[in-house]
Amino acid sequence: MNHTSKPIQVYRGDYIESTHDVHIAVVTAKGDLLAYYGDPHRLTFARSSMKALQAVPIVESHALEEYDLTEKELALFCASHSGEPFHRKSVEDVLNKIHLEEKHLQCGTHIPRDIDSYNKLIKSGKELTPFYSNCSGKHSGMLAGCVKQNMDVDTYREVSHPYQQQIIDVISDVSSYEREKIMTSVDGCGVPVHRIPLYNLAMAFGRTASPNDWDDGEPKRKKALGQISNAMVNFPEMVAGTDRFDTDLMREYQGRLVAKGGAEGVHCFGDRQTGIGVAVKVADGNARGTSVASMQVLHELKIGDQSVWDQLETYYHAPVLNARKEKIGEIKASFELNFI
Template sequence: MKPIQVYRGNYVESAHDVHIAVVSGKGDLLAYYGEPDRLTFARSSMKPFQALPIVESGAMDTYHLTEQELALFCASHSGEPVHRNTVAQVLQKINLEEGHLQCGTHIPTDIDSYNQLIKDGGALSPYYSNCSGKHTGMLAGCVNQKMDVDTYRELAHPYQQQIIDVIAAVSNFDREKIVTAVDGCGVPVHRVPLQNIALAFSRLAYSSNWKTATPERRNSLERIRDAMGAHPEMVAGTNRFDTDFMKTYGGRIVAKGGAEGVHCFGDKETGIGVAVKIDDGNGRGASVASMEVLKQLKIGDSSLWDQLDSYYHAPVLNARQEKIGEIRPEFKLKDLQ
């Protein structure tokens, strides 16, 4: 039996394999399922670390950027008005325009915004891209360091090289072994073993365990974690797993999903980091897997899990929005201590 089962009625219609790594604050592998060392493009789950040079460059202070804006730099947002308006606000602060964004565009998750755009006779723009916050943050980091803004998304650009330095350090993975490709929004994306990604989220959640990091780096990680926890609505949006997950846990959890079935989170109280990869890339099983890990690790209790049940036993809906099945976890973590 595969670990993620998709039911139509009372019958299994489809199933997904999953790889999971659970890492302690000291970097020890506590539990796993599948291949915990699977080389993985963490996609948008890396956004909190891609935002680290913004904080470390001093751009937050130079341009009087807010914690809400910092949370948006880590986002895969829904394109709601608050997201689009905040992107425009930051660009104004750094004296750039929407045309400087090189993230492309797509139909936003927030269909109400898209429908209103059509009614108004407007056209999709980079503001609607779920990565526009990340790109705006990159531009802020570049402007503050007097780096070229026209080539900011190219691998050889110094800002992208700073990001590789950060990912190598926070994941404790040899920089020379980090393979890059191109993400959906045009910037580099990094391939790292799953358990190293889990370690990065452990350090994001509880940087004090990272004894070899400088106080400045630990403080920067804490600032990003706290911004995401204080403004979870900026990290995803209405009725989105990461937003509801962090809101329900009241800042205890820092979480970020990524394309192709990736989901990662860290627990501020225990320092545990978790990285999940649905093997076939179907994201519908990611929240289900993460919720099952939460329950097996006993992070929180039933009062919290029940609030997130729609992400745990995720409903399968028909075109009438009727529940006609659900997605269920059917796995047990191995070597659980």
């Protein structure tokens, strides 16, 4: 096998140690496939990259107005957050506004990315709670949508629940993918996860980033996507957290890009200036290849300039560190898009 032909290469010193295959689709909001790498129609579980669309029923139900939910909290509904104190406080605030409690969150628990918070919790003798889950924001938003529409809050994560059915309707609409073809399974946090082609996922991100470029979109839906897009770029720290790719990407592009990663090597972004959407899937599910691949796409599409790319350099040529935090290698892209 010729490792040098692989699109993502992991170097230890001067030598390739590991490689990753990727599949990429670059699609306009109007549905034109502009470029690709690998299989742009690969059926893919979008994982947390779907969170922006999962938040659409919250906006369309007018739960934001009913419960005085802020734009910052709307960004949180689209988050895979690090469990930092401000994330946890925001989830608590949302639940207080809709008159529910932490016990209503069905996202489960895991060690948060913010290790400082975890260490403080352990030292205090307390146990992890759902607030620390990176999906607690999404779940609090789903609960807000359910409460506003008088839906059962005990079964909200079941695929048969009317709120989850609303989400499938949204995904089918925004991605222009037949509803009956959308396969579901269960995500890490217990709610349904959706399987669609990368092409349709990329198009959905183009439409989320630039709803006005979606020619046949309903005005109400385009307005909701615009609200969600604005929230994510205005509060990027809520979508991910400190020293996270999505946060830094949206911040450095100063509102031009809407970005959201997902588990198992998924990353998506949309360009608000051009309506171009991009969906990336690292074939073996290793997330370390996602930022490298996405940055390569940004370079090839000439989205941004050298000053922006310099600020994001550690995500483009991602350092491989040893236990002493010394750089002993790097991860970099070795592919070029196929332009149509």
